Amino acid sequence: MSLVLTLVLALGLYVGVSVSQAGETIPTIKVTAKKFEFSPSEITLKKGAPVLLELISLDRTHGFSCPDLGVRADVLPGAPTTIRLEPQKAGRFVFRCDVFCGDGHEEMEGVIIVRDGQ
DSSP states (O other): OHHHHHHHHHTTOOEEEEEOTTSOEEEEEEEEEETTEEESSEEEEETTOOEEEEEEESSSOEEEEEGGGTEEEEEBBTBOEEEEEOOOSOEEEEEEOOSOOSTTGGGOEEEEEEEOOO
């Protein structure tokens, strides 16, 4: 887990920690959406390690879709959407906005990099 937190902090991301009912700590990564970008646009995770993605829009409704990891959510302005993700395969997985948000919408994407755990 310390490797994941180190990688995330090195990228300059905001990371919080949530505690589940079972008492495990789950890192939280905040992702903001606005015309026509996600920030951060690159997220590095560890295979098999749970994480919470807290998504929020700064301007209008967007979508967050990463079909290869089975993730899909609406991202609303002013209302955080939280997704629990526990990737089971390593690789690079593209996520995109799937709610049309104007010219430039097709460029609104990022990548989740999942590394094998150590």
